[in-house]
Amino acid sequence: MHASLDVSSDDLSKVSSLFKGISNQVSAVTDFIQSILKKVENGESKTSKGISFLDVKYQLLLSYVIDLTHLMLMKSEGKKLEGDKTIERLVETRTVLEKMRPVDMKIRYQVDKLIKTATSGEIAPNDPRRFKPNPDNLVSKLQQEDSEEEGDDEDDAEEKGPQKYVPPKVSAMHFDGDLTVQEKKDRLIEKAKRRALSSSLIRELRDQYNEEPEEIAERGTAPTRRFHEAAKHQQEFEEGNFIRLPVTRKQKNLKRKGETMTGLEELTKFDNISALVDDSKGEERDTPAKKKSKVSSRLRRSNKKKQTKRRKKFHKS
């Protein structure tokens, strides 16, 4: 990198004008800074309560400018810049400044407001951007307004004082909204896996290869187990409350199922263990549980009626 010595007269004039401008500005800046310094030394303007972030920013900018001038000085004297520590300092300062930029943007609003209040010296009362919340705004001004406006008609209806709170008639539903579609799918798959792990097939496999001692326990079929649990629960309730509960048709049927040998179907039914099988087509085959078709209640009732009619006819014949 050698400076070319073929400079034209235009360039020379430009350079000289620029240098003159620099010297003028430098003198102006030094005067200004000296006046500020005098102010601070005299204690006219306090700097203790300034925003420390801005202090850091000023210092960094100042050091940046100083390093730049140092570089320019060295260049103008014709020295080499290679391996100079000034460049490292410059790079460091530059990176820190760039990191500070987003923070600066965030507090820009506050700083602008402060400057505005400092310069103008007053705060507009209608300013909707006041800092503190106003608790008076929480009081409902509707009643007062109504009584003033309507007056003659509808006196009794509105002004009844604090009215009784009527909760909305909405039944509680399970809230699923926090889960994304992917999360729901993952949960379904997890449930299917857990179900598959406890299926009879996997259990037998586990017993076959397990080294623990074999436990033989009476393990009833699912409907009988359910029946026994329900019966136990009902028994405890009845004995605790000294009352006998009425028996619905569903319960009667369940009881019949529990006392007879209805587990024969389970011998031939095997659980679905597709969740454990690592398949690329797993998602396509993943069918949800059998859905109940949405039939209107009237249609359902008429269907039921037809069923009972048919059954009675069958039993008569």
Added chain:
Amino acid sequence: MGDAAVTIRTRKFMTNRLLYRRQMIVDVYHPGKATVAKTEIRERLGTMYKTTPDVIFCFGFKTQFGGGKTTGFALIYDTLDYAKKYEPKYRLARHGLYEVKKPSRKQRKERKNRQKKVRGTAKTKVGAGKK
């Protein structure tokens, strides 16, 4: 007929001072026999708790599947007056201490048909005008 085969045991015995009674769960073991009648259970309980059987009220007897064991509830009142005050009417009726008075079926149906002609609170006044 206090047969030795019939055993009565009581569980969860509690003295209910608020209602002036003692209440318990009764387990009756009667292997090879039909369910024991409530009157006999009352007599047995009377001898067990040294009271007359007329202040003892039993209800809710259910025999377990297969037979042999029956479970029910029993209440023993301090006096018959308290029993008449605190027992529900249908249980008093079982002992003959209370009679439900209702008009004959035909009259009930006639009243119902008369009520059908009127709307609202006037329905209650219709019954009085039995012609």
